[in-house]
Amino acid sequence: MGKPEHISSYYVATANQSLNFSQLQDTLDCDVCIVGGGITGCSAALQLAERGYQVVLLEGTRVGWGASGRSGGQILQGFACGQGRLNQLVGAEAALTLWQMSLEAIELLKYNIKKYDIQCDFxxxxxxxxxxxxxxxxxxxxxxxxxxxxxxxxxxxxxxxxxxxxxxxxxxxxxxxxxxxGHLHPLNYTLGLAKAAQQAGVKIFEQSAVIRVTQGQQPVAVTAQGQVRCRHLILSGNAYLHQILPAIEAKVMxxxxxxxxxxxxxxxxxxxxxxxxxxxxxxxxxxxxxxxxxxxxxxxxxxxxxxxxxxxxxxxxxxxxxxxxxxxxxxxxxxxxxxxxxxxTINRAPHFGRVGSNVYFAQGYSGHGLAMAGFAGKLMAEALAGTSERFDLFGEIPHHPFPGGRWLRMPLLVLGTTYYKLKDLF
Ligand SMILES: Cc1cc2nc3c(=O)[nH]c(=O)nc-3n(C[C@H](O)[C@H](O)[C@H](O)COP(=O)(O)OP(=O)(O)OC[C@H]3O[C@@H](n4cnc5c(N)ncnc54)[C@H](O)[C@@H]3O)c2cc1C
Structure with a gap:
């Protein structure tokens, strides 16, 4: 079977750089191993490398292959759930702080474009x-x-x-x-982040899907041809993370x-x-x-x-x-x-958190992730470096697994959303 490649899209046809990273073939040790090369993973990698961490990023297919390289490219403030719902979930004060962070997410995106000279048609x-x-x-x-x-x-x-x-x-x-x-070319933005991360010292591997992780004091991410031992693990596979950590995957659909x-x-x-x-x-x-x-x-x-x-x-x-x-x-x-x-996610608010003390994740942007995913990378880097208040505030948003488990959650969601589709008619 051939190695997995980008899907065909307008973005791939107009990508302004072709970054080719090799496949992991070895056992490596590092401070932080990141699973997933979308905006969340590339941003976390860049932020951590600039703080002096040794970082390895493992991407199952190609950097930007997932939602980050396919999206509508629309830069949105706030959250998919809306501020009203956020108020109910965490209270007015925390909801206001989260709103302000959503604006900071847009600022970070603009800052990245400028600082790393990312050509992405902003x-x-x-x-x-x-x-x-x-x-x-x-x-x-x-x-x-x-x-x-x-x-x-x-x-x-x-x-x-x-x-x-x-x-x-x-x-x-x-x-x-x-x-x-605003809007931008999301694949070119993601590739720009990956290139900046590489230049900051991140070791990036493509076509290196993680098939299993083991947790503990020294987590290990295992691929078909190699493995990475680390002190901290970041899971940024979002909608595409599949059977790596079922407890967090059950909370997104x-x-x-x-x-x-x-x-x-x-x-x-x-x-x-x-x-x-x-x-x-x-x-x-x-x-x-x-x-x-x-x-x-x-x-x-x-x-x-x-x-x-x-x-x-x-x-x-x-x-x-x-x-x-x-x-x-x-x-x-x-x-x-x-x-x-x-x-x-069920409540359409993003789902960030930690499993144990050294496995971090950010997922469930619910269609609102272009700016927020980059910011999630920054928050995870901050938290890992010892300042976790802002990351932990996201962790206070309550999330529930989709009812019905792996096989039933889809039909139940279809039933639930039929109600909203009907509401769209009026
Ligand atoms: C069609 C579409 C339109 C959208 N439009 C917008 C929009 O206009 N505005 C907006 O704000 N948001 C939009 N979004 C959402 C936005 O694109 C996402 O929220 C954001 O890109 C998520 O980034 P990410 O890095 O977390 O995930 P992704 O970009 O999906 O990256 C995850 C990566 O992890 C890799 N991976 C998964 N599992 C493994 C593993 N086991 N081992 C190694 N690698 C793994 C995948 O291959 C993938 O490359 C859209 C999404 C889609 C699909």
Whole structure:
């Protein structure tokens, strides 16, 4: 069997560097072994190496192969569960601190791009938009709440008229525009982080899937051809971590979401669709999200599969969704369609923590991980170096395993989400 490679996507076709790391063939000793080369793992590796730790990162396929190299590229503040839910889960004071950390996550992303000169087509501006009158009211109230109680002023509400002057669709009733959000090429960002980590001294191995870990004073990560002994282990396989540590894996559920990239539209036609080049996401439970690429395509994301089995006619399915928003693209040809797994938690808040004293993990960003995953890497590095208050605050968010165990959790989730899909209709 051939070695696992990247899937086909617009991002892989436009990756601006090809990093090839060798396969682990040996027994190595280090301070920290990281399992998973997405944004969480690469960021943790970089942060730790810069603090003087000897770090080995093991990636099962290729760096950026998972969600980090496939995502919508939308940079979002806050958390998928929303601040209201976070207040209920941890109390208002802690929820406010977590919100502030979500802003710091965006700052870290921008800092990384600048410091390591990562070419990833960063663009400022993101709108979350309402499809239903209920959502219109909720978004308006949210923008007011953020300004009044969170002192957050980069966000403002746009009425339909203003939104329609930017976005060439009549589908949305209004939305919240945030200059602090934005979008980027997520694979190029991830590769940029990996390169910076390598330059900081991290030993990265690809096609080196960890098949087993042993815990204890000196944890060991075992691959088919080698092993790494370490003092601390970081698990950053997120939705793709499979049967390594069942207790934490039971608290997330892999769910597929999909993206279609059109052929290049040219700058004129592309900016007729989204004149200010912002990213856009609606606030349905099963949401549409879209943006322009640097070469003026529309990247249109949406849909979910709880079975994680891709639709047979993925391109046609995604095209139908895109035409519901932009019927004027009828004659435009799709160029790429792909999907990936998002790790969701039951309450849609991220799940960070420790197993024993020296195994750390961060997962379950619930579709909100582009900025937060990088920050999770920083928090794990901080915690490992002895300052764990901020990491531990995330650990206070209560999480439950998906009911039904490995085989039943999917049908139960489908039942649960049918309720929310119905709610999206009103
Ligand atoms: C289609 C799609 C669209 C998305 N859109 C957005 C968006 O617009 N905005 C946003 O904020 N978030 C979005 N997300 C979510 C976001 O991409 C993720 O939250 C984030 O990238 C998670 O990063 P990660 O490093 O934790 O996981 P991943 O990027 O999935 O990386 C995990 C890595 O671990 C490796 N791995 C797993 N198990 C092992 C093992 N045993 N041994 C070795 N390696 C292993 C995998 O091969 C993989 O490369 C989207 C996700 C998808 C799939």
């Amino acid at each position: 663009q400022q501006g993101l709108a979350e938009v309402a499809v239903k009158p209920r959502q219109y009211k909720e978004l308006k109230a949210w923008a007011e709440e953020m300004q009044r109680h969170y002192n957050y002023h980069s966000m403002r509400f746009m009425e339909k008229e203003e939104l329609c002057s930017i976005l060439a669709t009549k589908r949305y009733l209004g939305g919240v525009y945030d200059t602090n959000g 892999p769910v597929s979401t999909y993206i279609l990239a059109t052929e290049p539209l040219g700058k004129t036609q592309a900016t007729q669709l989204i004149s200010n080049n912002m990213a856009v996401a609606d606030v349905n439970f099963v949401l549409d999200y879209f943006r322009l690429s640097a070469d003026w395509r529309l990247l249109f994301g949406g849909g979910v599969s709880y079975s994680t089995v891709d639709p047979i006619h993925l391109t046609q399915t995604m095209r139908r969704k895109m035409l519901r928003v932009f019927p004027q693209l009828q004659a435009i040809k799709p160029a790429f369609a792909w999907g990936g797994h998002v790790a969701i």
